[in-house]
Amino acid sequence: MATGSGAAAAAADAEEKESGSRMITLTSNEGKAFVVTEASARQSATIRSMVDDGGCVDKGFPLPNVDSKTLARVIQYCDEHGNKEAHTVDERAALAKFDKDFIAELDADKAFLYDVTMAANYLHIQGLFALTTQCIADTIKGKTPEEIRTAFGIEYDLTAQDEEEIKEEDTHA
Amino acid sequence: MAVFTRSYPMDVDDELADDLDRISALPDDLLHVILSILGDATMVTRTAVLSRRWRRVWTHAQKLSFVDKDPKIRAKPGQFGGFVDLALAQRGDANIQSLSISMPTSDSATPEQINDCLRYAMQHTIKTFKLFSPYHSSNETDDDHPLTILELPSNARTTSIELRLSSFRLRLPVSPSARYEALTELNLRSMCFDEEEAGARTLGDFVSTCCPRLRKLEIWGLEKLTQLVLRIEALEELDVNYSSDLRKLDVNAPNLRVLGIKLFIISLPLINENSNKHLVVGIVAPMLEEIDMHIWADRLDMHIHDRTSVRRLRNLGLRMRGQYSCNTDYGLWLLKNCPNIEHLDIYLRHMFSMNGLIDLMDKGAPRLHKVRSMVVKTSYLWPEHRFVTCTAVAPDVSWPKIIPLFEDPNTLASHPNITMDFLHEASIIGFTGTDQEMYLVSFLFGCSTSITCMTILPESDDNDDPNRSQLLKIPFTGHGCWHFQRDKYTWKRTQYEGAQGKNCAY
Numbered sequence: 001m002a003t004g005s006g007a008a009a010a011a012a013d014a015e016e017k018e019s020g021s022r023m024i025t026l027t028s029n030e031g032k033a034f035v036v037t038e039a040s041a042r043q044s045a046t047i048r049s050m051v052d053d054g055g056c057v058d059k060g061f062p063l064p065n066v067d068s069k070t071l072a073r074v075i076q077y078c079d080e081h082g083n084k085e086a087h088t089v090d091e092r093a094a095l096a097k098f099d100k101d102f103i104a105e106l107d108a109d110k111a112f113l114y115d116v117t118m119a120a121n122y123l124h125i126q127g128l129f130a131l132t133t134q135c136i137a138d139t140i141k142g143k144t145p146e147e148i149r150t151a152f153g154i155e156y157d158l159t160a161q162d163e164e165e166i167k168e169e170d171t172h173a
Numbered sequence: 174m175a176v177f178t179r180s181y182p183m184d185v186d187d188e189l190a191d192d193l194d195r196i197s198a199l200p201d202d203l204l205h206v207i208l209s210i211l212g213d214a215t216m217v218t219r220t221a222v223l224s225r226r227w228r229r230v231w232t233h234a235q236k237l238s239f240v241d242k243d244p245k246i247r248a249k250p251g252q253f254g255g256f257v258d259l260a261l262a263q264r265g266d267a268n269i270q271s272l273s274i275s276m277p278t279s280d281s282a283t284p285e286q287i288n289d290c291l292r293y294a295m296q297h298t299i300k301t302f303k304l305f306s307p308y309h310s311s312n313e314t315d316d317d318h319p320l321t322i323l324e325l326p327s328n329a330r331t332t333s334i335e336l337r338l339s340s341f342r343l344r345l346p347v348s349p350s351a352r353y354e355a356l357t358e359l360n361l362r363s364m365c366f367d368e369e370e371a372g373a374r375t376l377g378d379f380v381s382t383c384c385p386r387l388r389k390l391e392i393w394g395l396e397k398l399t400q401l402v403l404r405i406e407a408l409e410e411l412d413v414n415y416s417s418d419l420r421k422l423d424v425n426a427p428n429l430r431v432l433g434i435k436l437f438i439i440s441l442p443l444i445n446e447n448s449n450k451h452l453v454v455g456i457v458a459p460m461l462e463e464i465d466m467h468i469w470a471d472r473l474d475m476h477i478h479d480r481t482s483v484r485r486l487r488n489l490g491l492r493m494r495g496q497y498s499c500n501t502d503y504g505l506w507l508l509k510n511c512p513n514i515e516h517l518d519i520y521l522r523h524m525f526s527m528n529g530l531i532d533l534m535d536k537g538a539p540r541l542h543k544v545r546s547m548v549v550k551t552s553y554l555w556p557e558h559r560f561v562t563c564t565a566v567a568p569d570v571s572w573p574k575i576i577p578l579f580e581d582p583n584t585l586a587s588h589p590n591i592t593m594d595f596l597h598e599a600s601i602i603g604f605t606g607t608d609q610e611m612y613l614v615s616f617l618f619g620c621s622t623s624i625t626c627m628t629i630l631p632e633s634d635d636n637d638d639p640n641r642s643q644l645l646k647i648p649f650t651g652h653g654c655w656h657f658q659r660d661k662y663t664w665k666r667t668q669y670e671g672a673q674g675k676n677c678a679y
Contacts (some may be wrong), residue, residue, distance in 0.1 A: 111195045121203060134204075136196070137210035145222045152196040156226050166222050169259060 007137070021120030026075070028068040033060065036075055038084035045124035067120050077102060079129050103135050110152065170171040197226045201233065208234035209270075213285055215242075219261050232263055235270040254282025261293045269336045273303035282306075284321045284341075295329035303335040320365055327351040338364035347380040357407075358389040364398040377402040377423075392416060393635075422454045429458035433465040440471055463487060464511075468503060469521075475503050483511040487518045518548040600628040604662075606640035611647075618649040625653075627664040634659050 146153040391412040400421035412433040465487035654668035
């Protein structure tokens, strides 16, 4: 009995140790496989709950809503946040710097920024989702409607009737 | 580590995609999140004119914050209120998670508009509603200029409400069926009540009867609130502050955990033989864990039943001596009558210059066997007495003597027998390196063999602060190391007991 429970405990220990370095395969909608550490994959609440539910870790996780280019960029974020420590001031500063550079690069390519936002939403990667939505909100902040249209490439398609309505609303505001 | 190459060449398609209006293709839910981050209602509503796609997206934004930023440039009184009304009207029946409206001047909105806002908010706001109304510069509240009345609607779906209605009178719903079913937090500030009005509902009756889930109640600076009688099953936290008309606070709350009372109910001038402002406090709260209390009243009757559950006393004012001291016996009374205190945070208020050692044992304070940590604060009431704030964390404090720290180092020197055997950590704030302060540091090292950590926050941020070399010379500091940073000096005891630490600094 004693040896039995001892062996079970040892097995549990081994599993515990292994889980830190376990690799997980994520597959994009184009069928491309990405192998990541479990720590990296756990940045996604969606994948985390599938792993914890004893899901198909060995078979990998197909992600039908995410293309390869977007997934690669999302994984770049998850690797940084999942595999690195954030205990000391320096470590946190390094992560903050990573976030800043990461979002600056995305901000320059708005279409890609939306793809990453959608993926972060779908995969429930809270930090990344907050980062990208904040970036989009910052683009709107403090701008006139015309400036916002230019920033996002929004086409002006309001009809005369819309304009009349807006004028009506404006006189009250 | 991911085992794939991470290079992202920009191809021509991406450049083209940039010109397409991809943001408008995002799902509404996502756009609502983005608009909620913006929060500011002027910016959020402005998106309505971007394009046809955007005309109504904002009306489902889950967070709106209306702030009248430039009241002076608005032409007509009530114009800001009109903007708020119109924006809310455009939302139709859509619910909102969080709504806040802030009006800095009395011209921002008319009372009718504010009442409209209140009605809208109680019906549609799910989580948080905050309303800050104008503060009138003229405080005329005579019969010719009665305060404008605002009415709280009979029903609300909101979980958290904060109202600061300076210079308004709040009328609470009188309907017997009034219900604030979802309300868990209520914060009321600065408004006036008229509880003598015929048929009016009192605040105590309103929260006790209409708010069955209320867990946290905070009131601050309420006028004409003479009594507060609370019977709330769910209430866990109660904070009653600066409501100087209050004469009776009567609370029966079986789940109350935290009680905060800050009240100054005194006649002026301070020394008035006939002072008669009388405050009665009665608390029945068998689960009470924390009391944060500072009361100053001409006469105080306080009854707190069953204090065995109390673990923390915070900001406990002890007015030590002097003929001006008002009825502050509640401080010592709480110390004596809360047998299970673990954390004690006391504030020594000295009304008069005094010399010598304050020994609370003399005043009948009990041994507090269970206290695990203690913070003692003193105040500078007289400029010639530089009190030093001293924080001590000492397990198993058996009511150590409390030492007022005077300019005159003889005060300490004349009590050579003081020991603090259980002192582990000490911190000194605003250290300037005067002889007395240096003496205090030596004293703390000298009276305790258990000290493991000392933190000093110097006033000077000079890297050549001469006090550093002084600190290094203090006996006993050789058992550990000083670490001098620009704004913080830390001494830590060498970990291995027995191995004599070197007197080092870096």
